[in-house]
Amino acid sequence: MDPISKFMVDHKIPIGAWGKAFFGFLTDNFDTVFRAFSNGLNFLLDGLVDILLLVPPVLLALVIAAIAWLLQRSRPLAIGVFLGLIFIINQNLWKQTVQTLVLVVAAAAMAMAIGVPLGIWAAHKPKVYRIMLPVLDLMQTLPTFVYLIPVLTLFGLGNAPGLIVTIIFVIPTAVRLTHLGVVSVPKSIVEAGEAFGATKSQLLWKVELPSALPTIMAGLTQSIMLSLSMVVFAALIGAGGLGTEINRALGSRRIDLGLEAGLAIVVLAIVLDRMTRIAVGGKK
Amino acid sequence: MTVAVDFRNVDIVFGADQAGSLAMIDAGATRAEILEKTGNVLGCAGASLTVNEGEISVLMGLSGSGKSTLLRAVNRLNVVSRGQVLVKDGDKTVDVVTCDEVTLRRLRQKQVAMVFQQFGLLPWRTVEENVGLGLELAGVPEAERKERVKKQLELVHLDQWSKKYAHELSGGMQQRVGLARAFATEAPILLMDEPFSALDPLIRTKLQDELLQLQAELKKTIIFVSHDLEEALKIGSHITIMEGGRIVQTGAPEDIVLRPANDYVRDFIANVNPLSVLTAWNVMRDRRDLEHGDNGWVWLDRRKTTRFKIDDHGLVAAAERDGKPAVWVSCADVEGQSEEAAQVFWANPGTSLKTVMLAMHRSQTAPVALFDDQSRFVGAIGIRDVLSAVLRR
Numbered sequence: 001m002d003p004i005s006k007f008m009v010d011h012k013i014p015i016g017a018w019g020k021a022f023f024g025f026l027t028d029n030f031d032t033v034f035r036a037f038s039n040g041l042n043f044l045l046d047g048l049v050d051i052l053l054l055v056p057p058v059l060l061a062l063v064i065a066a067i068a069w070l071l072q073r074s075r076p077l078a079i080g081v082f083l084g085l086i087f088i089i090n091q092n093l094w095k096q097t098v099q100t101l102v103l104v105v106a107a108a109a110m111a112m113a114i115g116v117p118l119g120i121w122a123a124h125k126p127k128v129y130r131i132m133l134p135v136l137d138l139m140q141t142l143p144t145f146v147y148l149i150p151v152l153t154l155f156g157l158g159n160a161p162g163l164i165v166t167i168i169f170v171i172p173t174a175v176r177l178t179h180l181g182v183v184s185v186p187k188s189i190v191e192a193g194e195a196f197g198a199t200k201s202q203l204l205w206k207v208e209l210p211s212a213l214p215t216i217m218a219g220l221t222q223s224i225m226l227s228l229s230m231v232v233f234a235a236l237i238g239a240g241g242l243g244t245e246i247n248r249a250l251g252s253r254r255i256d257l258g259l260e261a262g263l264a265i266v267v268l269a270i271v272l273d274r275m276t277r278i279a280v281g282g283k284k
Numbered sequence: 285m286t287v288a289v290d291f292r293n294v295d296i297v298f299g300a301d302q303a304g305s306l307a308m309i310d311a312g313a314t315r316a317e318i319l320e321k322t323g324n325v326l327g328c329a330g331a332s333l334t335v336n337e338g339e340i341s342v343l344m345g346l347s348g349s350g351k352s353t354l355l356r357a358v359n360r361l362n363v364v365s366r367g368q369v370l371v372k373d374g375d376k377t378v379d380v381v382t383c384d385e386v387t388l389r390r391l392r393q394k395q396v397a398m399v400f401q402q403f404g405l406l407p408w409r410t411v412e413e414n415v416g417l418g419l420e421l422a423g424v425p426e427a428e429r430k431e432r433v434k435k436q437l438e439l440v441h442l443d444q445w446s447k448k449y450a451h452e453l454s455g456g457m458q459q460r461v462g463l464a465r466a467f468a469t470e471a472p473i474l475l476m477d478e479p480f481s482a483l484d485p486l487i488r489t490k491l492q493d494e495l496l497q498l499q500a501e502l503k504k505t506i507i508f509v510s511h512d513l514e515e516a517l518k519i520g521s522h523i524t525i526m527e528g529g530r531i532v533q534t535g536a537p538e539d540i541v542l543r544p545a546n547d548y549v550r551d552f553i554a555n556v557n558p559l560s561v562l563t564a565w566n567v568m569r570d571r572r573d574l575e576h577g578d579n580g581w582v583w584l585d586r587r588k589t590t591r592f593k594i595d596d597h598g599l600v601a602a603a604e605r606d607g608k609p610a611v612w613v614s615c616a617d618v619e620g621q622s623e624e625a626a627q628v629f630w631a632n633p634g635t636s637l638k639t640v641m642l643a644m645h646r647s648q649t650a651p652v653a654l655f656d657d658q659s660r661f662v663g664a665i666g667i668r669d670v671l672s673a674v675l676r677r
Contacts, residue, residue, distance in 0.1 A: 186402075188400055188402040188403070188404040189404050189405070189406055191361055191400070191404060192398075192400060192404030192405070192406075192417070193417075193421070194361060194392070195359055195361060195392060195396075195397075195398040195400075195404075195475075196392060196393065196397070196398070196417055196418040196421050196422075196465075196469065197388075197389040197390070197391075197392035197393035197394075197418070197421050197422060198421045199389065199421075202421055206417075206420070206421070207406065210406070210408050211406070211407075211408070213408075
């Protein structure tokens, strides 16, 4: 090794050690808080899964198809949704699919609940967005495995850490698309609102949000898709569902099992995507 | 006459260095100099203008002349850097520049409504929901809102379209929705920012006519921004011409056409047809300037072809054309008259120059006499007066 490189390596900045110390500090001092939170969340998610599993699978598939019809008013879509779900039941992956579904819907809902207000804030305050931007980039590009580790140490194994990892991964999309939607509200209609005496909150609710709605809904669809793609990784830290099956298939080189679970995820993705596209193509 | 909006020495600067820019304005710097030195954009400088209640005051200029900037100061869509914008608010006047947010909102909801060039309609709302926007924001209860919206839609002939979405309508209809939305708030002051510029010429003319009709009935105070002089001359009771952020000339339409203040205004009016603006009053020679003969006879023209005998009350006692007695006929009936040599037409001061010229044509270039409301002789128009007005010499 040349002397310059050697010098630099010898004086390595201990980023890893700092990170470890930080998370060590968190676990040492707030372990009970994190664990209690994790347990509560696990209880909620598992409870929801259990309730859904009490319903006969075919009946639940019918209910989901009915929801699809309510959202889209499209008969072919409702039939497609129902057939897709029947396929999953047929593959004997219903339980795992329900677990995944609960995780995905919860993660997407939470990500929207946090991301939309942040996106609106960022759209109104360009300075805030400038600060937010690198954080969002970090959240999206830091390899998923890297933040699985601290989440695992803080929250332990189970659905709760899986949910948290997924939310972290998905929030940036919700923020970005909300920001985009609000920023691109035509100036002329914002001015029309102002000229007729809108308060700040009237402007938000009656002008900005309705105008940004298609983009925000695109953000919801994206959030759901990203959550689904995260499910496989979340299984590594104990989140149940189809991801677990895929990981098991990978570990034991079971092509058949991998194919089945993989297809089930694809079907779920298509079903959720088509169901949530509604608001975009709807009222203009 | 009551003042509805009063601009007093309004300076508007866009940018961070307000104090520096204002100092440069005081030193008489141009927009380009200010931009170079401070990086700020001069919106308008030293603008003073009084708009009376019930009149249509048109702000004219090329794009970038500051006309929209000044207009948008009235409801503070543009923030004024220095000066006052006094707006009539019931019995008192409010300075929009310094008033608090609550007052400003009330003004925007109740006193000052606006119509935009790009319509500014909300595409996800139906026509009636768009028209009701101002009322909704002001918290008017739904039942009353519906009623007022319905009334406005009838006024602009869009009641059939109330359930349609704004984007399903043509441009002209969309701007009628914009008008109805502004009228619905019943605000006495209306700001119109190039409302018809985005429309094709035929629709534009039609909407101008409709606006004038509505105005005759509603008697709003309208500040209207336009870059089209024909439009300004047609609808404006006063015209203000702006250049580079400064007001160049303010006056009645015929003042602008007959007495342009500088070359900029002269260029502006170069292509205007004077016939559409000028009236008999603008071109006549006053009776005191006419050549007087004996026994109360007055020569109407320089060629001495036609003369009137005026009695002590200013009324006409006799008329002669080419030495023979002549009849005098109103210009208003010019279309129905046969071409007789012994006719002399008369007009009112408000008669258009076009009608006067037609009358001259019919009477083989006889001068046209002008009478006031009490039938008193006030002056005459000879062929040379017409030519010099049309040619602007």
